[in-house]
Structure formats: structure tokens, C-alpha cells
Amino acid sequence: MVVDPGDASPVIARCEREGVTLAAILATHHHGDHVGGIAGLLARWSVPVYGPARETIPGRTHGLHEGDSFTVPGIDLRLSVLDIPGHTAGHIAFVAHAATPPLLFCGDTLFAMGCGRLFEGTPRQMVDSLDKLARLPGDTLVYCGHEYTLANLRFARAVEPANSSLGERERREKATRDRGLPTLPSTIGEERATNPFLRIDQTGIRGAAQQHAGRALGDRAAVFAEVRAWKNAF
Numbered sequence: 102m103v104v105d106p107g108d109a110s111p112v113i114a115r116c117e118r119e120g121v122t123l124a125a126i127l128a129t130h131h132h133g134d135h136v137g138g139i140a141g142l143l144a145r146w147s148v149p150v151y152g153p154a155r156e157t158i159p160g161r162t163h164g165l166h167e168g169d170s171f172t173v174p175g176i177d178l179r180l181s182v183l184d185i186p187g188h189t190a191g192h193i194a195f196v197a198h199a200a201t202p203p204l205l206f207c208g209d210t211l212f213a214m215g216c217g218r219l220f221e222g223t224p225r226q227m228v229d230s231l232d233k234l235a236r237l238p239g240d241t242l243v244y245c246g247h248e249y250t251l252a253n254l255r256f257a258r259a260v261e262p263a264n265s266s267l268g269e270r271e272r273r274e275k276a277t278r279d280r281g282l283p284t285l286p287s288t289i290g291e292e293r294a295t296n297p298f299l300r301i302d303q304t305g306i307r308g309a310a311q312q313h314a315g316r317a318l319g320d321r322a323a324v325f326a327e328v329r330a331w332k333n334a335f
């Protein structure tokens with residue numbers, strides 16, 4: 102199974118190296134760097150393509166909404182669907198609740214210590230989507246769409262310098278990247294402890310956002326919007 106194949110060739114190369122065939126393609130949202138490889142994979146393997154019902158996904162055979170669940174053919178993995186709009190209007194996540202540990206495929210909504218930009222949604226929608234992901238069990242493995250971890254870490258330290266969990270995570274993630282390895286997946290527990298976009302209720306983050314804005318901020322969505330705008334310009 103492949104999630105969000107922006108490019109077909111590394112997937113084909115990996116399947117050949119492992120001596121396996123592809124069972125299914127999953128897409129979380131319509132951006133080209135997540136669906137650009139689907140046509141090339143379908144040219145090689147005739148497999149189902151699971152994607153959001155509300156977005157245009159090349160070759161999609163199963164349009165999905167929150168509440169849908171299905172078993173990936175051939176690999177016996179049960180997945181449930183969550184609607185997580187904000188980065189795009191129809192963005193979905195796939196959750197394997199019964200796996201040990203549980204697995205989350207969340208595209209460009211939640212990153213390690215970051216979140217996606219709001220291209221098609223509102224701050225309120227994104228806060229609701231991130232809340233939904235933050236409620237998953239702490240040991241859930243977070244497979245997100247991009248390796249932005251170290252850049253996000255620099256921003257997280259600027260927003261919440263007193264968070265000691267960030268220093269500890271920085272040492273670990275830098276060592277991982279120095280060995281040429283991906284920092285992903287992370288876990289929901291790590292994200293709750295270090296991701297500023299999941300920590301907008303912390304007084305330190307609200308204070309930093311208000312200082313950055315130069316004014317008092319209202320509800321949680323206003324705090325989130327300020328932190329997101331700060332990151333965009335960081």
C-alpha cells in the first residue's frame with residue numbers, strides 16, 4: 102500500500118527491491134505532490150485508489166467521507182476515515198485503530214511539530230481537525246506528508262522557549278537526520294508535548310502569540326491563526 106505517491110518511480114523501485122506488488126493507493130488530498138504518481142502506478146498495477154469524496158483524485162475508485170472504513174485488499178489492514186479540512190477543503194486522514202500501535206496517515210494537516218498551511222480552509226476548521234487528531238491514543242504513529250521536522254523545531258523553540266521537551270526532541274531528531282534517516286513517523290504523544298499548533302491552550306503559547314500580534318487575542322482559533330501567520334513569515 103502506498104499513501105500520497107507524488108512520484109511513481111520510487112514506489113516502483115521499492116516494490117521491485119522488496120519483490121512485492123502494490124495492493125492499493127491511498128490519497129489524503131488533491132495536491133500534485135501527493136497524487137502525481139498515481140497514473141504511473143496504475144499503468145503498472147491495476148489497484149483500487151482510495152481518496153476524499155470531495156476532491157478530484159486521479160483514478161479514484163473509492164470516494165470516502167468521515168465514518169467510512171474499509172480493509173485494504175491483500176494486506177488485511179483495517180482503516181477508518183476522518184474528515185480533517187483546513188489545508189484543503191476535502192482533506193481526509195486514514196486511521197488504523199486496531200493496529201499495534203495504531204497508525205495515522207494525515208497528509209499535510211499535522212506535521213512533526215507543525216501543521217499545513219491553510220490553502221482552502223479557515224483557522225476554526227483547522228483547529229477542529231487538529232483537535233480530532235490530538236485525541237487519538239498517544240502511541241499512535243504519525244505518518245505525515247513531509248520531512249519538515251527540523252525546520253518546524255526551530256519555529257517551535259521560538260514560540261515556546263520554556264518547553265523542556267523541545268530540547269530533548271531536538272537532540273534526538275538531529276541525531277536521526279545526521280545518520281541520514283527520516284524522523285518520521287512521530288507519535289501523537291510527542292506531538293501533544295512539542296507541537297505548538299496542538300498547544301494553543303498553553304498560557305505560554307497564547308502569551309507569545311499575543312506578543313507577536315501586539316494585541317489581545319480572542320478565542321483558540323484566533324491564537325491558532327496568529328501562530329500560523331507567524332510561522333508563514335518565519
Ligand SMILES: [Zn+2]
Pocket residue numbers: 130132135188209
Ligand atoms: Zn498539500
